[in-house]
Amino acid sequence: MNFQQDMSSDAKDSPLSGFEKTLPPEEYLIKINEVRTLLGPLTEKSSEYCSDAAISRYLAARNGHVKKATKMLKETLKWRTQYKPEEIRWEEISQEAETGKIYRANCTDKYGRPVLVMRPSSQNTKSPKGQIRFLVYCMENAILNLPDHQDQMVWLIDFHGFNMSHISVKVSRETAHVLQEHYPERLGLAVLYNPPKIFEPFWKMVKPFLDPKTRNKVKFVYSDDNVSKKILEDIFDMEQLEVAFGGNNSDSSFNFEKYAERMREDDLKFFGNTTVSSTSALLNNSDSERKHMEDKEDVKIKNGDSL
Incomplete structure (x- = not known):
């Protein structure tokens, strides 16, 4: 391919x-x-x-x-x-966010769509449940920040420093399931920026889990290819786009402390408090209890129950 x-x-x-x-x-x-x-x-x-x-x-x-x-x-x-995705609060998932593996960019695209930046190489946790819950929080937050005229968002996926140890097939399958079944028509465009050759077999493995409409929204962009770079130029104001994606904004790199402040402000603005949801009690159990829950999830996936 x-x-x-x-x-x-x-x-x-x-x-x-x-x-x-x-x-x-x-x-x-x-x-x-x-x-x-x-x-x-x-x-x-x-x-x-x-x-x-x-x-x-x-x-x-x-x-x-x-x-x-x-x-x-x-x-x-x-x-x-x-x-209860609407009850997830920043303090519950902040550990997942520390490395900037997913965050909402300060800018939007030319259509006013919020932008979620993703960096697989910044994966910092082992819990599939925690990773999915963090993704759901990010989706809910992006939706809450949608302008009145827009229903969709853009993903910018940066493959700098990526290797296959940064991706789990299990998490990827569950991600595709949650997004396609529970957030339909929320993705406007997904830009995969400089994916390495080793990503090719993984993409072949994941593609069957994506419906054709979703697959058509996935664009591959390479910094050394002018044709593919034009996708970004058509979608973004390059003055606002991060330097990491070929833009001219050198002040938009991820800063955890500043981002945490933004998310706390959002929690306060949209919910009036930053109370952690009751569901987080399950996620904050001892390591042995969490491992038991994940083992049960593995069995469900092997039996074909997950999707």
């Missing part, structure tokens, strides 16, 4: 997507109402989550199929009730 062939030449196209663009407004609203009918009575919290925009994303993820979208949304509501 040639990574260059995976790159798209349509980076200038609008990142907005959704089945509503292909339907008359009346039919679009009819489908949304059909989903609401099939959902049945909801709790107050679930009702707040099921806005027209949210239902639209699930319909888009299932190509406008009402029953499939409803089933998908029901699974998300069940997951959110059990996992």
Whole structure:
């Protein structure tokens, strides 16, 4: 496989997507109402989550199929009730963030989309559950910071210093599952920046777990290739983009103390407090208890229950 062939030449196209663009407004609203009918009575919290925009994303993820979208949304509501992603606070996951392996950049792209920077080589923990919980916190935080006109975000994945020890197939599978099933149509673009040759077999392994729509949002960009670099130039104001990605902003590198302050401010702004969720009690158990939980998760994955 040639990574260059995976790159798209349509980076200038609008990142907005959704089945509503292909339907008359009346039919679009009819489908949304059909989903609401099939959902049945909801709790107050679930009702707040099921806005027209949210239902639209699930319909888009299932190509406008009402029953499939409803089933998908029901699974998300069940997951959110059990996992409580909206209750995760910075203090619970701050250890995962210390090395800057995932953080929300100070800048947005030209469409106003928040940008999550990811650096696999900065992986600093061993717990798959902790890593997924941190990712969920980052997703929830990025969503809360979306402008009114935007539903999606951009990922910038920096492969500097990367080797295969930095990536877990298990975590990658669970990441793909959580993002595709519970955050549909939230990814506008994922830029893989300077992935090394050794990443190729891993990409081949992960691709089958991604739906075609998601795979098409993944772009490979190389600093020594002018054609692929144009993807970044079309999407970003290069004056705001980090130097690490070929931009001109030398003041935007990750600083944990400053970032922690930003996240605490966000927790306070959006939730009024920084109380750690009750679920964190499970994650802060002794090492032996955590290992036991992870071993059980391994068995589930081997049995095909995870996805």
